Amino acid sequence: MFDNIKKFVREEKIIFSIFVFSIFFSFFYIFTNRYDELFVFWKELMDFLYWISLSLIAAIIFYIFQVYIPKNLKSKKIINNFKENYKYFKLDSIQIFLFVLKDFTKKSEDLINVKDFRNYFNDNNWRKLINEIDDNNELFNDLLFQIELLHKKINLLLLSIDLPNDVFDFFHRLDNNLYKLKYIKKENDRYQNEYKLFWITLKEIFSWYSIVTWNSDIDFIEKNLNNI
Numbered sequence: 001m002f003d004n005i006k007k008f009v010r011e012e013k014i015i016f017s018i019f020v021f022s023i024f025f026s027f028f029y030i031f032t033n034r035y036d037e038l039f040v041f042w043k044e045l046m047d048f049l050y051w052i053s054l055s056l057i058a059a060i061i062f063y064i065f066q067v068y069i070p071k072n073l074k075s076k077k078i079i080n081n082f083k084e085n086y087k088y089f090k091l092d093s094i095q096i097f098l099f100v101l102k103d104f105t106k107k108s109e110d111l112i113n114v115k116d117f118r119n120y121f122n123d124n125n126w127r128k129l130i131n132e133i134d135d136n137n138e139l140f141n142d143l144l145f146q147i148e149l150l151h152k153k154i155n156l157l158l159l160s161i162d163l164p165n166d167v168f169d170f171f172h173r174l175d176n177n178l179y180k181l182k183y184i185k186k187e188n189d190r191y192q193n194e195y196k197l198f199w200i201t202l203k204e205i206f207s208w209y210s211i212v213t214w215n216s217d218i219d220f221i222e223k224n225l226n227n228i
Contacts (some may be wrong), residue, residue, distance in 0.1 A: 008068055010161040019060045022053040029053070075161040079225055082157050086221060087112070089150045090206065096143050101125065101131045118207035119208045130199055167224045176223070177201050 009016050029050040033043070094108035094117070111117045121129070133140050156177045157163075163171065179196075206222055 022056045025053045078160050085153045093146045114208050114219050170224050
């Protein structure tokens with residue numbers, strides 16, 4: 001609960017400032033209402049402001065415990081569920097990769113780390129994976145199914161909680177890329193460019209290598225989730 005209150009202070013600075021000001025004013029009123037009036041209607045004005053302050057304090061406390069904290073707990077639950085789903089997306093997809101390469105010495109858990117994945121799936125292994133999966137429509141469809149699941153989970157994440165703008169933009173771009181990947185038809189010549197883009201995008205997701213970020217040992221999906 002204290003973590004939620006700290007987050008409230010950090011995120012709701014205006015509301016917190018009103019809350020603090022209302023408390024200070026209430027104490028000011030309590031210790032000064034016994035003195036003589038400074039001008040006409042002083043007491044009436046102070047009484048009016050005092051009751052407004054008490055109302056604001058009560059409303060903010062109600063908001064924190066009845067709205068903000070439950071909403072924050074729900075968001076955490078959704079984020080944790082997404083993290084688990086994202087983890088299983090990576091594990092299941094890597095398992096497909098290893099099966100295609102017929103490498104039964106490795107486990108998907110061994111390659112879930114960005115750096116380990118990039119070291120194992122170097123250019124040669126990645127090229128071999130693409131060539132091998134070309135001959136196996138069933139495994140390719142299994143891979144598309146995993147992408148479809150992740151696409152739906154990201155949709156749910158975007159619709160269920162309020163994300164910071166930078167995090168929302170990141171997941172929105174990722175969701176668009178996954179949406180395009182769902183419709184790759186590798187057997188058709190006119191989709192050859194999309195098919196190449198499919199593998200480039202997929203490698204970026206697992207190894208987080210791109211022209212922009214170069215090699216990164218950070219999984220940016222996890223990083224953005226941790227920043228919420």
